[in-house]
Amino acid sequence: MKPKILVIDDEKSLRFTFQRFLSDEGYEVDTAADYQEALLRIGQECYDVVFSDILLGDKTGIDVLRAIKEQIPLCPVIMVTGYPNIETASEALRLGAFDYISKPVVKKDLLQVARAAIKYRHVAEENERNRINLEAVFSSVGDGLIIVDQQGELQRANEAAQRIFQLDEEVLGQPYREALSNCSVRSCDLLQSTLETGRQGQLERIECDHSPNSRQVLTLLTSPLVNAVGEAIGAVLVTRDETRIDKLERSLRKRHNFHKMVGASNKMQELYCLLDDLADVPSTVLITGESGTGKELVAEALHKSGVRHNKPLVKVNCAALSDTLLESELFGHVRGSFTGAVKDRIGRFQKAEGGTIFLDEIGDISHKVQLRLLRVLQEREIERIGESMPTKVDIRIVAATNRNLAEMVRQGSFREDLYYRLKVITIPLPPLRERKDDIPLLVEHMIDKLNGTMGKEVTGISQEVAEFFQEYNWPGNIRELEHVMEYAFVRCRQPVVALGHLPEDLLATKDQNSDASPQVVEEDEVQSICKALEKTAWNKAKAARLLGIDRKTLYRKLAKYEIDA
Numbered sequence: 381m382k383p384k385i386l387v388i389d390d391e392k393s394l395r396f397t398f399q400r401f402l403s404d405e406g407y408e409v410d411t412a413a414d415y416q417e418a419l420l421r422i423g424q425e426c427y428d429v430v431f432s433d434i435l436l437g438d439k440t441g442i443d444v445l446r447a448i449k450e451q452i453p454l455c456p457v458i459m460v461t462g463y464p465n466i467e468t469a470s471e472a473l474r475l476g477a478f479d480y481i482s483k484p485v486v487k488k489d490l491l492q493v494a495r496a497a498i499k500y501r502h503v504a505e506e507n508e509r510n511r512i513n514l515e516a517v518f519s520s521v522g523d524g525l526i527i528v529d530q531q532g533e534l535q536r537a538n539e540a541a542q543r544i545f546q547l548d549e550e551v552l553g554q555p556y557r558e559a560l561s562n563c564s565v566r567s568c569d570l571l572q573s574t575l576e577t578g579r580q581g582q583l584e585r586i587e588c589d590h591s592p593n594s595r596q597v598l599t600l601l602t603s604p605l606v607n608a609v610g611e612a613i614g615a616v617l618v619t620r621d622e623t624r625i626d627k628l629e630r631s632l633r634k635r636h637n638f639h640k641m642v643g644a645s646n647k648m649q650e651l652y653c654l655l656d657d658l659a660d661v662p663s664t665v666l667i668t669g670e671s672g673t674g675k676e677l678v679a680e681a682l683h684k685s686g687v688r689h690n691k692p693l694v695k696v697n698c699a700a701l702s703d704t705l706l707e708s709e710l711f712g713h714v715r716g717s718f719t720g721a722v723k724d725r726i727g728r729f730q731k732a733e734g735g736t737i738f739l740d741e742i743g744d745i746s747h748k749v750q751l752r753l754l755r756v757l758q759e760r761e762i763e764r765i766g767e768s769m770p771t772k773v774d775i776r777i778v779a780a781t782n783r784n785l786a787e788m789v790r791q792g793s794f795r796e797d798l799y800y801r802l803k804v805i806t807i808p809l810p811p812l813r814e815r816k817d818d819i820p821l822l823v824e825h826m827i828d829k830l831n832g833t834m835g836k837e838v839t840g841i842s843q844e845v846a847e848f849f850q851e852y853n854w855p856g857n858i859r860e861l862e863h864v865m866e867y868a869f870v871r872c873r874q875p876v877v878a879l880g881h882l883p884e885d886l887l888a889t890k891d892q893n894s895d896a897s898p899q900v901v902e903e904d905e906v907q908s909i910c911k912a913l914e915k916t917a918w919n920k921a922k923a924a925r926l927l928g929i930d931r932k933t934l935y936r937k938l939a940k941y942e943i944d945a
């Protein structure tokens with residue numbers, strides 16, 4: 381396509397001369413006699429080059445220049461000046477004119493400047509295209525891009541970088557170490573090294589804390605920026621947020637433990653994934669499972685892995701306190717509200733502010749406390765005993781029970797509305813007999829712990845013990861396993877725990893069929909309990925310890941099987 385040139389001059393003869401010279405050279409030429417006509421032409425056509433007289437009636441070539449820079453910014457404008465007035469010409473150049481030529485116009489000069497202007501126009505267009513492409517890439521790319529100059533000042537940050545590094549607009553122009561102050565020191569050092577050495581750098585999957593609420597995993601790449609003559613002019617930092625993929629990979633990897641919990645079985649993997657999902661949500665959680673299955677450890681893990689981890693975790697064993705005491709412990713009281721309330725006291729709910737409250741044995745609370753708890757769950761506020769002013773609380777409630785709350789609701793001993801509020805998310809813990817493949821790992825963990833506390837050097841358990849542990853039913857779950865291992869450690873004076881080191885009553889179950897029906901299992905349990913009671917002369921605390929269950933569980937079982945002295 382022929383380059384298009386506009387010639388603006390109020391002298392007809394000059395317009396004619398320009399048109400002839402330029403058309404002969406192969407350009408398409410339009411002319412305008414004054415400022416208004418020039419504006420009209422510029423509005424209709426996109427010219428490659430404009431020649432404009434510097435004097436145009438009551439307007440000047442400078443006015444034309446301004447109008448063109450506004451409408452066709454890349455179009456070079458050449459001033460034609462009748463008087464070789466250096467000031468006007470240099471003013472025009474300052475305002476962005478490409479060049480100027482003086483009248484009378486010499487054909488050779490005119491064509492030379494026209495060619496140079498066309499060439500400039502092509503280069504400017506090419507640059508503009510590149511700039512637009514680069515801008516589109518810069519803003520649309522998912523990776524964070526940060527450009528710093530050689531002095532370390534932050535020049536540009538695309539949207540992704542602003543999101544990843546939690547930057548605001550004002551950081552542009554700041555030293556990058558200040559702008560990225562939340563970032564791991566390692567990423568700033570990487571950038572520094574590239575600025576100093578002019579070499580690329582990379583950091584794979586490092587953990588950063590830009591986002592206060594969650595862990596962030598980033599991969600960083602730095603490259604030097606050089607100008608046309610090879611001088612270093614800065615560096616670019618490319619950041620890929622790999623948090624999601626890292627989380628996915630972790631969830632696919634088989635985990636052997638989670639916080640203090642040990643276990644690699646499928647049931648535990650499911651549990652760890654659920655705990656990951658629940659970590660950062662405020663929902664109330666109900667943990668259910670037999671005694672000794674690790675409900676308290678789960679509550680701790682939930683708290684420690686979530687956003688509230690640096691706030692308090694307050695534990696309350698609801699079964700350990702009398703009704704009045706529990707009420708006052710949970711909600712606090714004002715002085716004189718009941719006999720013994722000698723001074724004001726805040727309750728555990730307030731002590732847990734910002735953190736988590738763990739209500740263990742929730743199935744054991746009275747109707748009165750159930751009602752008060754329901755209000756906390758509904759309104760997220762508490763009232764101290766003897767006070768009618770409610771106080772807002774921000775706490776996550778995690779409750780646990782080994783009782784069948786649904787059954788208790790049916791029997792009318794637990795409020796249905798509270799039950800539904802509590803069980804928004806339920807974590808059922810499997811009994812140990814349903815994840816026996818975790819026993820070797822648990823035993824290994826317990827051996828390490830016991831070697832430490834007892835100063836022994838036990839290396840493992842014998843094959844017979846391992847087999848027996850797989851056959852046994854573990855009614856007291858992990859707590860029972862812990863007690864058995866502790867007992868064996870006391871008895872064991874050799875590197876390997878053998879059958880003979882295990883408690884006698886446990887060994888007595890050895891020849892019984894482990895795949896027995898529930899009825900047979902219950903009969904076995906009754907027998908074990910009776911044996912333990914006889915052995916300890918009906919000292920229930922000692923019997924519970926012997927059985928590897930806690931006292932409350934023993935009481936429950938005595939009631940269930942109607943065993944009495």
Ligand SMILES: Nc1ncnc2c1ncn2[C@@H]1O[C@H](COP(=O)(O)OP(=O)(O)OP(=O)(O)O)[C@@H](O)[C@H]1O
Pocket residue numbers: 640641642643669670671672673674675676677678740781782822858859862930933
């Ligand atoms: N997955 C596990 N890994 C290692 N130790 C565990 C695990 N689960 C439980 N334990 C240990 O077993 C014992 C009992 O755990 P915990 O008190 O959490 O159980 P629980 O279900 O709350 O019992 P209860 O209902 O009787 O209160 C604790 O000493 C605990 O450290």
